[in-house]
Amino acid sequence: MTFPVITHHGGTRGVTGSCHQLHLDSATSLLIDCGLEQGADARPDSPTLGFDISGIQALVITHVHLDHVGRIPALLAAGFRGPIFCSEPSAKLLPLILEDAFKLGISSEPAQVARFLLLLKGLVEPIAFGQWHSLLEHEHLQCRIRLQRAGHLLGSAYVECDISTPAQSCSTRVVFSGDIGAANSPLLRPVQPPERADVLVLESTYGDRLHPDRRERRQRLEAVIDRALADQGTILIPAFSLGRTQELLYEIEEVLHLKGLLDSSGAPASDDQIDWAQLPIILDSPLAQRVTQVYRELHQYWNDEARLRLSEGRKPLGFTQLVCVDSHAKHQQVVNYLKSTGRPAIVIAGNGMCSGGRIVNYLKAMLGDPRHEVVFVGYQVRGTPGARIQACEGMLGGVGVDVWGEQYVLRAKVVTLGGYSGHADQAGLVGFAMGGKSPAKRVVLVHGESGAKRVLAAALSAQAFPRHQVAITVPT
Incomplete structure (x- = not known):
């Protein structure tokens, strides 16, 4: 040999x-x-x-x-x-x-x-x-x-x-x-x-x-957020704690930063305009929070653009509107609150393929409500709950989907956002x-x-x- x-x-x-x-x-x-x-x-x-x-x-x-x-x-x-x-x-x-x-x-x-x-x-x-x-x-x-x-x-x-x-x-x-x-x-x-x-x-x-041109994905993310929040619902993003979550936070911070610049321009706001300065970005994953903290500490390994934002006083992975949910009791309170109030919010929770983790409770509570939107930003492995939910993208009305051993009626919108692979x-x-x-x-x-x-x-x-x-x- x-x-x-x-x-x-x-x-x-x-x-x-x-x-x-x-x-x-x-x-x-x-x-x-x-x-x-x-x-x-x-x-x-x-x-x-x-x-x-x-x-x-x-x-x-x-x-x-x-x-x-x-x-x-x-x-x-x-x-x-x-x-x-x-x-x-x-x-x-x-x-x-x-x-x-x-x-x-x-x-x-x-x-x-x-x-x-x-x-x-x-x-x-x-x-x-x-x-x-x-x-x-x-x-x-x-x-x-x-x-x-x-x-x-x-x-x-x-x-x-x-x-x-x-x-x-x-x-x-x-x-x-x-x-x-x-x-x-x-x-x-x-x-x-x-x-x-x-x-x-x-x-x-x-x-x-x-892949779609990744340089345009921030604009696509912003468009998805605009459309979903107009329905006064919650955007649910299943994401793995490591890598994808930090990218999402980085680009959401950019969206919020640019929206803040527009809001401070003095243009009159319409009655139904979303108050971006008050929009909560909810990170509901203790592991993702610990990983994000390590990312912050290792900023010397970031690229030039990301380190420039730091030098400008911005906090790409720790901005003001970021709400971190630690305990399971607090998690359940947030799920119930968002389900009942319809307050606009963005939730990032693990895991990325919806096979476990805290995203499952959000999905069980909100899949049946058309106000809400499930946004996939990553590959869904065949056979996972995420893949079965993703397969319903574009279907109108109530669609039966078998996930986590039960049958659910899916009325929430489902969208796959390209460019985040x-x-x-x-x-x-x-x-x-x-x-x-x-x-x-x-x-x-x-x-x-x-x-x-x-x-x-x-x-x-x-x-x-x-x-x-x-x-x-x-x-x-």
């Missing part, structure tokens, strides 16, 4: 569960991500590890979404005690994400949670972006890694693995994309493609489509694979539906021809 060899322990059946083992020789390997399968991708045993950890020297994390890190508790339970390498922002975010997951999926008993977090924090080793870090320095084998910004969420990275042996005249470069972010992302710095990749393990979530589209993925100094020689497509992989494979081949050939494989 010729090394290096890659074994996939997830991320091949759909868009979740990314977990890839890079075998450097017959007894030595690295693990890139250790994610949980979710939604229709999930097997009944998916919370378990599902593979032998013998010979794994280290775990390298691309970012801290659960579909990339959710099996770490199982990995530690199996006896793994090697280093967990990640970016500096990811090192701060990982304990927050896994503490919440541990409490929900394993145990909420305080002593067990504390033991898990102590073990986890002792293994995490943050490394700086753009700097090579040596993992192995054996006589017969050397391996070093480098993290580069991936633009998916704060701290997200793609992983370059440089492997050399005495028999090689040139090292082998294996690159794992993790999740590549879309262009023009608020808060985040842009992605630069790898300088070279002998093997590129590439995500393909949106390999079969192009955290993943690169086809053009972004092709540019990432082919835009470096030396385009990828072999591409392994993972983390996507079969149709997206097939279309992306054709686009990659077309881009490469006739300058060079690229070998494309799709593991199953």
Whole structure:
């Protein structure tokens, strides 16, 4: 067998569960991500590890979404005690994400949670972006890694693995994309493609489509808010606590800032005009609040535009109208208040696919009322409640929808707001694979539906021809 060899322990059946083992020789390997399968991708045993950890020297994390890190508790339970390498922002975010997951999926008993977090924090080793870090320095084998910004969420990275042996005249470069972010992302710095990749393990979530122009999405968000609030209802936005929530807050702050400038211009207000200065933006997720606080603390990793807003005295992630709901009792009070009063408000609550979390109570209370609007800003995995609700978009009148084991009559409006994907589209993925100094020689497509992989494979081949050939494989 010729090394290096890659074994996939997830991320091949759909868009979740990314977990890839890079075998450097017959007894030595690295693990890139250790994610949980979710939604229709999930097997009944998916919370378990599902593979032998013998010979794994280290775990390298691309970012801290659960579909990339959710099996770490199982990995530690199996006896793994090697280093967990990640970016500096990811090192701060990982304990927050896994503490919440541990409490929900394993145990909420305080002593067990504390033991898990102590073990986890002792293994995490943050490394700086753009700097090579040596993992192995054996006589017969050397391996070093480098993290580069991936633009998916704060701290997200793609992983370059440089492997050399005495028999090689040139090292082998294996690159794992993790999740590549879309262009023009608020808060985040842009992605630069790898300088070279002998093997590129590439995500393909949106390999079969192009996104709407993200530069116009703030205007689209404002238009949706204007229309929904004219009905004196609540806008319900299901959003994951990490990444999407912070982007939404950033752009809602921009909308409020511009509306405030207009309101202060002296133009007369109509009787039915919305008082934007009094519009509550309700963040109902304790985890999202903790993550947002970490985002604020890590502002040195923001892009230039976001840091400029800070220098102007604005608070993109902590503006005055932001209302944070902590306790469950307060959450229930807010749900009942909004249901009964019809006061305009924007609610951001987890989780993003409506399969659990506080958004479920809002939806159960308000799906039957046409004043309200459910706004989706992210991909809905097949089989999730979010996907079933989203499928009703554009239907008029009462529509029966089976969610959370019950039948609900959906009268609230449903809209999908484009341009908020955290993943690169086809053009972004092709540019990432082919835009470096030396385009990828072999591409392994993972983390996507079969149709997206097939279309992306054709686009990659077309881009490469006739300058060079690229070998494309799709593991199953």
